[in-house]
Amino acid sequence: MDAIENVKGPVLRPGDDGFDAQLAGYQTDHPHRPDLVVAATSADDVVAAVRHAADHGLPVAVETSGHGRAAPLTGGVLITTRRMDGVRIDPARRVARVQAGTRWARVVAAAAEHGLVPPSGSSPEAGVVGYTLGGGIGVLARELGWASDRVESVDLVTADGGLRHVTADSDPELFRVLRGAGHGLGVVTAMEIELAPGGRFYGGALTVAEEHVPALLAAYREWTADLPDGLTSSIGALRYPDLPVLPEHLRGRYLAQVRIAWTGPADEGERLVAPLRAAVPTTGELGELPYTEAASIFSEPDRPHPYTGTNALLRELDPAVLDAALDIAGPGAPVMCVLGLRHLGGALSREPAVPDAVPHRDAPYLLQVLSLVDGTDLPGRLHRELMEAAAPWTAGRTPNFRFGSRAARDWPIETPGRAELEAELDPKGLFHQA
């Protein structure tokens, strides 16, 4: 292969120092296996890498954190964006301009200096661009809407090696599809995202013991039927592994956590949460927190690991779905399943002023399931069984919570207009589709 020119960041081949480190992301199952890694430092590096790949007919993949990696790339060029981690806040416009590899933690911290909050989610280490291209359901999602709804511009390197500044005016159709169904259309080098005023919220996580989880799910269904948009919540339930690294109160126990974030006054938050607390015994405290600690209410694992998972956007939360979730992927499941239930609606259900490609925005709930990859096909089978049980109430899926190549293959997401754009922008299929 010819040398690659005009790149300032490291260009690495198998066997080079640092090559393997570039492939190591949060998801440790099926890493990419490229012939060349370009650790880009700028949009110019990305342009050079894409032109090199196009000239040599090589496939291209892009990775930031590896949280959302699906099918691995074999051969070709992997562009890693971790060195492009700048963020600039424009307080007058209430906009954050982020580079390709910026993670949410940096944006949350930078926005806080101006009394602003971004539409960030449960993991401070997830990449802003990957998250936002796939929709993005944040800690305050019912108030702020989908992260994609808040995108104001996208700088995109397309398969012809050109760098475009894509806005609603410059290229309405491409702009629409990038916001919500944007993975694999090119390499985003920067994005502008609208922020919201804010800084503190009332919330935290309430823990519910195994024997009360069925009652919790029933109560959650009732409770979430009528809540103001300022209250965003979700449930995560799993059996914690019996490992000495875990605190005694978690080891080996099946627990559910209700994560709550309310943007109004604390006393009103207490009043809103009271019916749920009265319905089931809970432990844990709620209180006022700075938004810089928002991700702490989720306590996502920070160590890389192999996982697979999928989701269903539900038209309604029928009790049969809750029963199936517990029967198939609950405490008695033969492999560890993390069950998730997010309350959607509110601003998530309202069409943005400029149309985007978020699918099924009127779905009021998201059901999620995730398991560690254990070398068997059992996790995949259980997930499929659960998705089939939920099928009568399923509107579709959101790209962000399909983890692993199997989930992407089993549950493709069709976006109106996307195939036409791919044919126009990337007729030779340069960009790897996961």
Ligand SMILES: Cc1cc2nc3c(=O)[nH]c(=O)nc-3n(C[C@H](O)[C@H](O)[C@H](O)COP(=O)(O)OP(=O)(O)OC[C@H]3O[C@@H](n4cnc5c(N)ncnc54)[C@H](O)[C@@H]3O)c2cc1C
């Ligand atoms: C622990 C955990 C918590 C999560 N919490 C939430 C949550 O609260 N809300 C939510 O909506 N989602 C959440 N997600 C899902 C997450 O948003 C997706 O996995 C997302 O794809 C991660 O983006 P990334 O860039 O960090 O990951 P990567 O694996 O690096 O990339 C994911 C996808 O984005 C593409 N991509 C990345 N950078 C670029 C770029 N510069 N240009 C073009 N394409 C690019 C990649 O090619 C890949 O297809 C969570 C995931 C995990 C593992």
